[in-house]
Amino acid sequence: MHREPGASYPPVEPYDHGLLDVGDGNLVHWEVCGNPEGKPALVVHGGPGSGCKPWARQRFDPELYRVVLFDQRGCGRSLPHAADPATGLRHNTTAHLIADMERLRVRLGIEAWLLFGWSWGATLSLAYAEAHPERVTEIVLSAVTTTRPDEIDWLYRGAGRIFPEAWDRFRAGVPEVTAPRPSAAALVTAYARRTESADPAVRERATADWCAWEDAVLSAEGQPPAYTSRPHRDRLGFVRICAHYFAHAAWLEDGQLIRDAGRLAGIPGALIHGRFDLGGPLTTAWELARAWPDAELTVIGDAGHLGGAATSHAELAALDRFAGKSSRAAKD
Secondary structure, three states, X not given: OOOOOOOOOOOOOOOEEEEXXXXXXXXXXXXXXXXXXXXXXXXXXOOOOOOOOHHHHHHOOOOOEEEEEEOOOOOOOOEOOXXXXXXXXXXXXXXXXXXXXXXXXXHOOOOOXXXXXXXXXHHHHHHHHXXXXXXXXXXXXXXXXXXOHHHHHHHHOHHHHOOHHHHHHHHHOOOOOOOXXXXXXXXXXXXXXXXXXXXXXXXXHHHHHHHHHHHHHHHHHOOOOOOOOOOHHHHHHHHHHHHHHHHOHHHOOOOHHHHOHHHHOOOOEEEEEEOOOOOOOOHHHHXXXXXXXXXXXEEEOOOOOOOOHHHHHHHHHHHHHHOOOOOOOOOO
């Protein structure tokens, strides 16, 4: 299928979808699009708690790929939704999500698949691949994160040196944390408690304050607010899941995913990262590329966390290459 360089493929609708019972009262939404006989690929969305979006389908040539998308526990179209305070999060951890991905692979009869993840989805893709390397053919990661404590500290404290006014407002949202410049761990833990409050006004305020900070960090990229503008239900679930995961450092040992990158030996990888990503500085992608010899790092000189045309072009080029496709679009 022909396309312009850097452009996405045309919109495509799923030909199959469902809710997978993964236990613990959770039903995970999944869908499949593209060629039923094509190369299997799994889209691993960011957040955590953002849910998968239709644009991700358009990163893949639908004639060459069998593309699987799913909404991680508690978000998107998965049930129950984390926006409902009655939805427990005890069974919503990184290990649970890895197990869900394996259940979905078995349910769809896939032997091994390519992983495409961005932001938090990069962390989850790496965690899955290091746990099940025999089930992964290639990995494409954009806006690379590994959710180390220092990455969390940067996003929820360090970036305050660039946006001090917004950080002061974010910090003021949890007055029970009394240190003048508290650690990010203390802040996200306090926000996690507030998202579990029995008082809906407390949950609403915590959600608004968290989203305002996230948008402040992305404001230098010159795009409309990505978090505050989300539908009310999605915002509530997103912040609750994010705070839950980051308060527990995603249940990963400090530096675990880079330390264990040797488990990815033989798996080709494409790492794509904007030099001006204020949400997750380039250091993580750089260190991962050094620890994973089969990965190639592409630094997008003028991009931030949300990417842009050059980031999209790099993602598309990597996915085309891993499908065994030459860059026809650049020649047409």
